[in-house]
Each structure stands twice: as structure tokens, then as C-alpha cells.
Amino acid sequence: MAHIRIVDEAEARGSVAEDYEFLSGSYSKMLGAGTPTPQVYRTNSLLPGYFRFGAVQNRVLTQDGRHEGEEGPVPGILVMFAISMYSSCFY
Amino acid sequence: MLPLLYPDPETREALLADPQSAPIPALHRKLFAFAEKFVRGAWTTTRDDLQQLRRAGLADRDIVQWATLGSTQSWFTMSADGGGVPLEDGGPTGASVGRTRDAYEATQEGLLAASGEVSSATAATRDDEIAWVERDESTEAYRETAHWAERRYGCVPNLLRAVSLQPEFYRRHRLALELLEAPQSASLSPLQHAMIRVLVSHLNRSAYSEPTSTALLLRVGGDPELIDRLRAEPLSADWSTIDRVVLALATRFARNAYKVTEKDAIALREAGLDDEAYVDILNTVSIQTSLDRLANTLGVRPDPVPLVPLSPAA
Numbered sequence: 001m002a003h004i005r006i007v008d009e010a011e012a013r014g015s016v017a018e019d020y021e022f023l024s025g026s027y028s029k030m031l032g033a034g035t036p037t038p039q040v041y042r043t044n045s046l047l048p049g050y051f052r053f054g055a056v057q058n059r060v061l062t063q064d065g066r067h068e069g070e071e072g073p074v075p076g077i078l079v080m081f082a083i084s085m086y087s088s089c090f091y
Numbered sequence: 092m093l094p095l096l097y098p099d100p101e102t103r104e105a106l107l108a109d110p111q112s113a114p115i116p117a118l119h120r121k122l123f124a125f126a127e128k129f130v131r132g133a134w135t136t137t138r139d140d141l142q143q144l145r146r147a148g149l150a151d152r153d154i155v156q157w158a159t160l161g162s163t164q165s166w167f168t169m170s171a172d173g174g175g176v177p178l179e180d181g182g183p184t185g186a187s188v189g190r191t192r193d194a195y196e197a198t199q200e201g202l203l204a205a206s207g208e209v210s211s212a213t214a215a216t217r218d219d220e221i222a223w224v225e226r227d228e229s230t231e232a233y234r235e236t237a238h239w240a241e242r243r244y245g246c247v248p249n250l251l252r253a254v255s256l257q258p259e260f261y262r263r264h265r266l267a268l269e270l271l272e273a274p275q276s277a278s279l280s281p282l283q284h285a286m287i288r289v290l291v292s293h294l295n296r297s298a299y300s301e302p303t304s305t306a307l308l309l310r311v312g313g314d315p316e317l318i319d320r321l322r323a324e325p326l327s328a329d330w331s332t333i334d335r336v337v338l339a340l341a342t343r344f345a346r347n348a349y350k351v352t353e354k355d356a357i358a359l360r361e362a363g364l365d366d367e368a369y370v371d372i373l374n375t376v377s378i379q380t381s382l383d384r385l386a387n388t389l390g391v392r393p394d395p396v397p398l399v400p401l402s403p404a405a
Contacts (some may be wrong), residue, residue: 003175003356004366040167043174046367049275050374053266054170057163060263074153077096078119079160080167082110082126088349089168 007045009037015048019055025066026058116118118147122157129161133387134296138223141390151225152256154281155389159257169377172348175356184375216390223390232258236265244398250299250382253391267378272307272400274375278368281311283334286321287341289313291379292323293366294345299386299393300379306397323405336362337372 009020023037041058044050061076063069083089097103097115105113121144128136144154157292170176183232217224227233233255237247251264274284285308292304304317320327325338336358343351359369 003351004369020217021363026092040171040174042175043170044370044374046370047275047374049270050370053166053263053270053374056263056266057166060260061163063259071154072153073118073149073156074122074157074160075096075119076160076404077093078122079126079157080164081093081096083130083161083164085107085169086127086130087165087168087172089172 002043004043005046006042008042016045016051018049019051022055022065023058026062026067029065029067030062045058093162107284118149121147125157125374126161129158129384129388130165133384136388136390138390142213153361155224155254155256158385158388159254159260161262161388164382165381165384166377169348169380170373171343173344173351173373173377175351215303216392221249221392224253224256224307226252226255227258228252230255230258232261236261241267244394244396245399245401246395248398249391249394250386264382267382268398271375271378271382274371276367276371278365279337279371282313283337284371285311285313286317286334287337287372287375288373288379289318289322290325290338290341291345291376292383294342294385295380295387297383297386300383302393303397303399304379306399333362333364337364337368340369340373340403341376344373345380348377 007016009017012020019041020037023041024035025037029036041051041054044054059065093103093106097106102114104201105117106123109111111120113120125140125144128140141154144157145151149157228237236251236258240247240251241292248268254260254264273281285304288300288304289308292301308318309315321338325342326335328335330338340355340359342350343355356366359372360366
């Protein structure tokens with residue numbers, strides 16, 4: 001359970017509903033149809049501005065959900081994993 | 092996500108034990124070392140650290156990409172830990188790495204204690220430079236962002252100029268700057284929000300963001316004495332009950348988000364604040380920290396003027 005109240009897809013309205021739809025679509029493209037919006041975004045669903053920030057970050061990282069970027073000499077997975085590891089983030 | 096990068100289980104095990112002795116490419120070892128500094132003491136990054144990455148084969152565009160991805164991931168990790176996010180069912184996006192939190196905690200506490208009250212290494216940035224990396228201000232994305240910033244702040248923030256080699260991230264950085272200007276809920280007062288920003292700038296030793304944080308606090312009714320108190324005694328018992336809880340939670344997010352538990356959320360509610368305030372505090376800390384780490388890592392000079400909107404409608 002998250003520490004705080006979550007606005008889920010059924011309750012979401014306006015930009016939060018739009019962002020839920022985008023995020024689910026983006027992750028579905030990567031992981032398979034029907035993948036729900038990951039938990040890490042949901043903690044911010046009470047405040048639309050911050051929820052939008054999470055969605056914008058995903059848009060930037062995935063070329064607006066297309067996942068067509070080319071990997072350079074710095075593997076994105078390495079950066080994400082290393083930052084998580086040194087942050088002691090087990091999510 | 093780790094098996095995608097290192098399919099061999101023994102390599103992964105060695106990596107988790109000690110990245111610097113693991114059988115991974117030398118560049119990867121440098122990137123892990125860079126990540127450790129980024130998370131635990133970005134303010135100690137020096138010009139020579141970036142030079143070492145160049146010697147290892149990275150171009151400035153790669154270095155800016157690394158720091159930008161690190162900044163983005165910083166927000167994700169703090170959101171996950173600060174919000175008490177459970178692991179995904181089936182784990183498609185999680186990163187459970189198998190080491191105990193206690194081991195990490197001991198390491199991080201030691202590094203924090205050793206870091207003391209050092210100043211940001213960005214003091215070494217020369218007067219005639221914006222940052223320690225090359226720039227490309229010829230792109231359409233840069234020009235559009237510069238125009239937006241001139242109208243909003245009366246200048247182009249040095250941070251935005253410093254990351255011009257990765258222009259696709261501009262929409263993320265712009266939204267981050269906008270969100271940091273004011274609380275996003277009615278549950279947190281503008282003064283409390285500005286107090287958090289001053290505190291976090293100080294905890295992150297951010298020479299870049301401190302002028303803006305203090306200017307915003309003065310704008311919403313704070314005074315120099317309050318700024319001094321926030322820097323010297325953020326956890327003092329002399330604050331009002333609500334401010335004490337807010338500042339303690341912000342400190343916890345900034346220093347050790349992985350230590351946050353449901354008790355922290357309960358303490359906030361018992362002080363009279365709601366979950367909207369919790370989300371506001373968490374994001375103010377995590378967005379500010381993500382930008383502070385980026386600025387400290389790239390050696391970004393403070394802006395010529397604080398980033399205070401010229402008008403509310405800007």
C-alpha cells in the first residue's frame with residue numbers, strides 16, 4: 001500500500017485521466033497490451049501538475065511513447081539502475 | 092531491468108557486491124562510480140570528474156545525457172520511496188536488487204557525515220563560462236525554450252543553457268521550473284513551500300538554486316532571519332508544530348527517502364495536514380533535488396538574476 005491516497009483510473013478526470021491513458025499505452029508498447037500505469041506514477045495522482053510531470057518524463061524518455069530512440073554509449077538502463085541502487089530504492 | 096544489461100547471473104551478483112571489481116566494461120565501472128557521487132554528494136563533483144569520463148570515450152553530449160537521465164531517475168526513486176510505492180505485480184518495471192537496506196543505510200550515513208558542510212564544487216566554474224560542458228544553442232528547441240525563459244524570468248537560466256546538447260529534455264526541465272515556483276495544492280502555504288525550497292537547496296549544497304530559493308521566500312513574506320534559521324536549525328523544536336513536521340518530512344525525503352514509512356504520513360495528518368500536502372512536499376523536494384544534482388554535476392554557474400517569474404501571468 002502506498003502511504004497516501006491514490007486517484008485511480010476510475011476516479012481520474014481531466015489531465016490525470018489523459019495521462020493515465022498515455023502512460024498505460026506507453027508501457028503497453030514496451031511490455032505488452034493492457035499493461036497498467038506503474039505504481040510509481042500513481043503516488044502523485046492527487047495533484048494533476050505532478051502527475052503530468054511524471055507523464056512528461058515518460059514522454060521525453062520514450063519519444064512520446066514510441067520507444068524508437070537509439071542507444072548511445074551510455075546505456076539508459078545502467079543509469080536508471082545505478083541511480084536506484086545508490087538511492088537504496090528497491091522499487 | 093538488470094538482466095537486460097548483464098545476462099550472466101554471476102556478473103550481476105558481482106556487480107551488486109561491488110561495481111568497481113565486477114567483470115563489466117571499464118566505462119560501466121566509471122559510470123557506476125559517477126552514479127554514486129551523483130546520488131550521495133553531487134556537490135562534490137569536479138571538472139576533473141567530467142574529464143575522466145571524456146578520457147573514457149564519452150563526448151560532452153553523452154555526459155549531458157547521463158546527467159539528465161540521472162536527474163530524471165532521481166525523481167522516480169524519491170517518488171517511489173517517499174510515496175511508499177509497492178513493487179509491481181509480476182515485477183515488470185521494478186528493480187529489486189537483493190541487498191539489504193541496512194547495508195546501504197550504513198554506507199550512506201557514513202558518506203553524509205563525511206561530507207560535512209562543504210561548499211559546492213561549482214564555485215570552481217570560471218566567470219567566463221556557464222558550465223563545464225559544451226553547448227549547442229542553435230537548435231529550434233533551444234531557441235523556443237530561450238524565448239519562453241526570457242518572457243518568464245527575463246533571462247535564460249544557465250541550467251537550461253548547460254543542457255542544450257540534450258534539447259529533447261527541455262519540456263521536462265521547463266515544467267520542473269514552473270512546478271517549483273509555487274505550491275500545487277491549497278494545503279501547503281506559499282511560505283511553507285518556499286521554506287522547503289530554501290532547506291533543500293541548502294541540504295543539496297546547491298550554489299545554483301540557493302539564490303532563487305531565497306528570493307522566492309522573501310517574495311512570499313519570509314525574511315533573512317528565517318533563511319538563517321532554516322539553514323542552521325531545520326529540525327529545531329522551536330518551530331510551530333506544523334512547520335516542524337513539514338521540515339522534518341522534507342529533510343527525510345531529501346536525505347534518506349528510503350527511510351520514509353507510513354508513520355511519516357500519519358505524523359503529517361496528526362499535525363493537521365492532508366495527503367495533498369504530503370504529495371506537494373514530496374515533489375517539491377524531489378524535483379528540486381533532481382535539478383540540484385544536475386546543476387552540481389555539470390558545474391552550472393548561478394543565474395544572473397533569481398528565477399522569479401516577472402509576473403504571475405508570465
